[in-house]
Amino acid sequence: MDETEQSTHWNKTAGQAWVESQGMVDELFKPIEDLLVEAVPAGGRVLDVGCGTGGTTVAVARRAESVGIDVSEPMVEAARARAERAGADVRFVRADAEEHEFEPGSFDTVMSRFGVMFFADSVKAFANLRRATADGGALRLVVWRGAEDNPFMTTAERAAAPLLPDLPERRPDAPGQFAFADAGKVRGILEEAGWDDVDIRPVDVECVLPGSALDTYITRFGPVGRLLPDIDERTREKVVEAVRPAFDPFVRGGEVRFGAAVWLVTARAS
Template sequence: MTDKNTYDGAARWNGPSGNAWIEAQSVMDALYQPLADVLIDAVPRTATTVLDVGCGTGGTTVTMAGRGAARTTGVDISEPMLTAARKRAEQAGVDVTFIRADAQEHEFEPASYDLVMSRFGVMFFNDPVRAFTNLRHAAAPGATLKALVWRDIEDNPFMTTAERAAAPLLPDLPPRDPEAPGQFAFADQGKVRRILDESGWSGVTLEPVDVTCTMPESELVGYFSRLGPVGLALPHVDEATRAKVVDVVRPAFDPYVKEREVAFTAACWMVAGRAA
């Protein structure tokens, strides 16, 4: 299992994971657009100062800036992804500040945001209570928190299809540890409530959200061979093993493929709270 105290998100997201996301950016943007829409629809339209945590390539950040927020800031640990985010903002003609930092540690201006939001960017903190305490200090009194996070692994079988199929060929794939920083670290709603309560957020709610996400079938091999545990492992194996993994994993996704389209249900929590 991954020791949550040794998880090195900076190395991963400034290296293989961040670079893989950039390579697949157009696919990932389209795949997760329905989830971005759900998050944007859920945040207050009155928000004027916005902090987007784990903003990645800036899709939700730029959308909020385009909606008229007076000041929009995106923070992420990945410089490759922030480079793409800055380019996106420039192309959209919006004024956004992007900060390369760990939101757990960064010294934000106190009480300066009336909305703290995130799409899949808050599950990777080594110390989530410390992180959300820091974010609360950055939030103005009464500010809104809205974060979209993944529910249980069992509710999201698409996300582990590749690693389950590839396991016999890649025996060193790390097992998922829901207690460690990672994709499913916020699956347990009791754990999330404890984190937010201890870090000073009030009125905490978690509402289940189920959204259908799609991608062209032609992009499927590129998706699972770049991203996730299998994507991280494949650059370190020989070409014959890589080809064998692709041959084995691709049919495992057949239940999700219909008429040249891949479709799956993303099972998430919409986490909400207010800065006390």
């Protein structure tokens, strides 16, 4: 997907899926929220990049002044509604974090849960985020390691491939879920963008989904979920029938469990 496709993707199909399934996403990635939020020093100013429906932005507001930025209108709308429901004093900006003119040095921590792998020009984006960070501030990101380390994430497309010849191939060199899988590349991006003390370490996090949410996950998320609304009813049913049993190895006692293989990336603005 190119830059325009990314924006359309998050403003349309994917954005809607994330908004409608925000409860499922919150529960699924709560352990990763904890990895980010628990390390944020109390009392500072935090920017949550690619904040989506604002789960992590609202969670971090318990400790610090919190601002979320996201390119997706429906997701930012959902994030604002969430903050209002929670009575949290959080500000959301609907903009591309690569381009947005932040006030220089206005944040002490820049954090993101899976929201930074979609930039057209990652060096430009992280240089922009560096300018937004005060000297002495910190960067703290969680991004996916490779597809080969995350078999759960590609189960649907492997099972559906024979029925969906138009399924786009994953391109790790293009913006997308696995664009930050190569730790050497991520280090290079951050150093070129002006970040210091870059540290990238693997973390394996157990994630749990109620069994009842599996069909939603299959039909709304990832490359298969993206394609399903555009295909005829009969093929759609066949795809779901082919894909569901492929997840059997992850189903245990009414729950779906898988390991998320991620990088915890930290850096300093010195």
